[in-house]
Every structure is written in structure tokens, then in C-alpha cells.
Amino acid sequence: MKFAGDPHHDGSPDHVRVEDGQAVLRVRVPGGADAVYVRVVEDGEGVLVRAEEAGTVGGTAWFEASVALRPVVTGYRFAVVRGARYTWLNQEGAHGHEVTDAGDFRLLAGPPPPAWVPGTSVYQVFPDRFARDDDSTDPPAEHPDWALPRSWDDEPEGLGRTASLEYFGGTLDGVRRRLDHLARLGVEVVYLTPVFPARSTHRYNASTFSEVDPLLGGDRALRELVRAAHERGMRVMGDLTTNHTGDAHEWFRTARADPDSVEAGFYYFTEHPDDYVGWLGVRTLPKLDYASVELRRRVYGADDSVLVRWLTGKDPVDGWRIDVANMTGRHGAQDLNREVSGEIAARMREVDAARGGDGSWLLAEHFHDAGPDTHHDGWHGVMNYAGFTRPVWSWLNTAPEEVKYLTTRAPLPRNGAEDAVRAMRAANAGLPWRVLTHSVNALSTHDSARFRTVVGGDPLRHEVGVAAQVTLPGAPFLFAGDEIGLEGHDGENARRPMPWHRPGAWDRGILDAYTRLLALRRELPALRTGGLRWLDAGPHHMTFVRTLAGQVVLVHLADGPHTPVAAAPADLDAARPEAAASGGGVRLGTDGAGGVVLGADGPGYVIAVGG
Known part of the structure; x- marks a missing residue:
């Protein structure tokens, strides 16, 4: 196996323990090593701390070192020495050459984010398109002057001038009904796109x-929805636009x-x-x-x-997804993003402490690095x-020509599974482990094409994507x-109403797959x-294990x-995984020596549990 012999470390409890201002770091080294060092930076200078061997199991050695936590963030990587050869291990993987600090592992100082988030799952609702108060399907007879009323069975237009004005009439009472x-x-967080008044159905203005x-x-409908969700053990997340308002905002x-008003200082006027x-x-x-x-x-x-009001009271929301988080506080040479995001996080902790909750989630929209x-x-x-x-899209892509990558006019790329793994490892190397586990894995959102369209309508490729979504670190994120x-070929066309009155149009197979896989998680x-x-x-395949306290979950995903x-056995820490979930053409067998053999005659997956 390509990576099985590499040394390994991540930010999970098996590898990191923090106590008394020290981080105890453990690294797994197949075949052992002459020496292992942790490389940290003190006052701008790289310093090597020697790790001690902590034991060997089945030819795999474990090394352990303790380093002092730095203010704000502690960055580190490992040097594994075998003879005259050094292997650098950072969050992107093992390297036989010099690397920069960019991919280092990172531990963040300060209070941790909510502990419930890594175990949750998210269901995104675009309120205008999810459900009405009743089961009517005709165009809404009553509608605002800016709106273009649509039947519940109409297909939304794609990107264009009138897309944001199409009004289907979904409500928060409709969400509560469903x-x-x-x-x-089996989803646990209901995430609502903006619910504040606006002259559009996306409500980001x-x-x-x-x-x-x-x-x-x-307000009544939101509070009653939150109350009903809480009664079912669910949470509700709001959507706050910190980067901008609408031009009709008060x-x-x-x-x-009034150019002398305090509000005039809220915006960037070049000529008032x-x-x-x-x-x-x-x-x-x-x-x-x-x-x-x-x-x-x-704010x-x-x-x-705004932020505090909706997090408090009798039936508060349980967190905020921040729209355009990457641009908030940034304009030209001005960059207040870090300052503002830190103040928002600190303020949310104050609110949580005052109300005695288990933490509110602060999730940032971010399309890039x-x-x-x-x-x-x-x-x-x-x-x-x-x-x-995007890595999963580019791997499982069999999309029609109109599905684009980002905002380019070029077709969606088609890459192999190994390219997808390379992309995931590179992009996620920049995220501290705790940030990665508090992030979301989306196959579709209201800003993208639907994953079902990306995979050319193939239910089996769709299911492979779901298996990736529930087994990789991060919270599974479903767009209603x-x-x-x-289906949907772009972010506007994908905002289709839920066909509650046409159950025959539902793919029951994929619904069952989501239900089973979320339950397994x-x-x-x-x-x-x-x-x-x-x-x-x-x-055509990717293979990985998720491990915790002796539990080993082997995941094999294939597109053909x-x-x-x-x-x-050494690759699996001597566990003997048995299939817990599978689909399509993947086969799990044994090799007669305590190991397993994974093959495929078509798209599919297997999730096997041992330990």
C-alpha cells in the first residue's frame, strides 16, 4: 500500500494529549527508526526536541515527546531519522525532502470550540424552497412587489438576473412541519440560510x-421551529452576513x-x-x-x-454560519479579518457561559484556502x-457540460482518486486538526450544482460520495x-423545491443509503x-483508516x-475489520495471513470495523 509504511501523526486523542501547558505528541513509525525529533519554532528559530520510544507493536514503533505550548498556536513537524535519511512528517504527509512550515501540524491555544460539533451532521434548508405552511402547489397568490411567483413544481432558473426574485413561498412553519x-x-443540525427581510428569496441582502x-x-415562526427542533434533540444554526448588508438596510x-451619521462610517463611501x-x-x-x-x-x-440577540432568549439558535467569512473585514490594504473573527468567537463564548449551554458553533463560509x-x-x-x-467532485465527476468549476467557463475537471487524495491532503494541511473536525463536508450547497448532477445522475457514484462524506473528518453536510x-446544474438551479407531494420522484435507494451511513457514523x-x-x-480507489482508542475503521472507496x-495486519494495528456497510462493486476478502484484500469490479465502497 502506497502510504502504509509512512510515519503517521494527527491531532486526534490517540496522538495528542495536552496537560499543564505541555503537549504530549505521539507518532506512529512502521519499522521503527534510529531517532525521531519534534521540530518546533522558538522566537523564529527551529528547535529539535528528541522523542523517546514508547513501545513497539507488531513491528510498528511509537515515539513520544513533550513540548511547551506557545501562545496562540503551536506549530510542529517530525523528523524521522533512519541512517543518513531524514523523513519529514507534517500534516500533508511524509516527505523525503526539506519542507516549509506551511504544512506543519498546529495546536491552537485558548478555549476549545463546542465538543458536540465533530459528532454531528448538518442539513441545510433554503427556506423559500423547502416547505410551505400547507400542501398547496400553485403560485402564491400573495407576494411582495419584487417577487416573481412560481408554482412549487416549477424548476428554478439558472444563474441570471431574475433568479433571486423567484418566489416559491416556503416558510419556517413549513420547515417545522417536516x-x-x-x-x-438522522441529521442533528438544521442550518437555515438567512431569514431576515430582504428583496430577494436568498435574503443575503x-x-x-x-x-x-x-x-x-x-419571529414567532423561528422561535417555534427552534423549540420543536430542540424537543427532537436537534439544533438550529442561523446564517449571518457579516461582510455586507442590502442597499435597503436601515x-x-x-x-x-446623512454623511455625518455614525452609520456612514459602517460603509466604504468613495463619494457620498x-x-x-x-x-x-x-x-x-x-x-x-x-x-x-x-x-x-x-453586529x-x-x-x-445581531449576533447575541438570536443566541439568547427562550428559544435561541445554536450557532451561526458566517456568510462571506473570508472577506469580512477585508478591503484593499485593510485586513481586520483575524481581529473580527477572534472577537466574534470570544463573544459567543461569553454568551454560552452566561446561558450555561454546551457551546455555539461558529462556521465560516470559505471557498478556497x-x-x-x-x-x-x-x-x-x-x-x-x-x-x-471539489476534490470529491473532480474524482467522481461525470457531469454534463453545463456544470462548471468555480466561476470558470471550462468544464469541471476529471481527475483520479489519487489526485483527489493529494488535493485533500494539501488543502487540509493548512487547517489545525480542531478546525478540520469542526468543519463540514458538503457534496452540494445552495451555491453549487447538485452532486447528483455532478455524477451524471448515477445513484451508485452518488452513494460513494456519501460514504466519503460520512467517513472523512468533518461533519457531513446535506443540502435539502x-x-x-x-439535481441542479448551478447554484441557482439547484435551489429546487422539495417534492413532498411527489414521493414517487424520490430516489429511495439513496435516501436509505444516507440514513444507514449517518447511523453508522x-x-x-x-x-x-x-x-x-x-x-x-x-x-480508481482510495483507502484509509479512522482510529480511536483501539477501534479501527477501514474505508475503501472506488469509482470503478x-x-x-x-x-x-500491521497496517490495521492487528485489527480484523469486518464489513459494517457496503455498496456497489467493492469486495472485502482475507489474505490468509490476518490481512485483508480489497478489490472492485465497479463503483462502490466498504466500511469495515475492527478492534
């Missing part, structure tokens, strides 16, 4: 943050009307009142300037701020497009309708909080036939 579906599916849109049922109207900075140049989305102390107070600092934004006490996790979504096979601690060790990858690969 919570039993989510409970049966809010006109106020002080109330819930009456079109969705108002703050922006005041800012334009008509020239100002909009998000990516969009004039309807004026960008917020966090140089304003009063803006910070109103998250004050007890009646999130690493540099996470090397401090700020965003708990990210929407991991770079480290999960993924579980029944909804809940049952296996190693899938929730265990480490990740890659064993092998080829053009491949030459069988074998895992020896």
Missing part, C-alpha cells in the same frame, strides 16, 4: 437584522441620507452618497467597514447586537470546499434534497472523533474496477 423527515434521516421576515412567519439608508464599495462590485450589497467601533458593537459586541484564516482562536470551522467538496436525488466513535491515516490511493490491494 422535522420528522429530518429525524428519520437584508434590510434589517432585527426581525425575521414576515413572509417566513416572523443602516445603509441612514448612511446615505452614490459611490461606495459593494461586495465584488455588486451595488445592492454595500460592504461593511469594521474600522467602525460602533459597527462592531451592533456582535452589545447585548442587543482557509488555512491562514484559522491559525488563531476565531472561526471554529469552515465550509471545506477546497479540502473536500440531496437525500432524495434532487453515530455508532462508531472513530468516525466522529478518531484520527485519519491514509493507506493507499490509485486512479481496479487491481486488488492488500492491507497487512
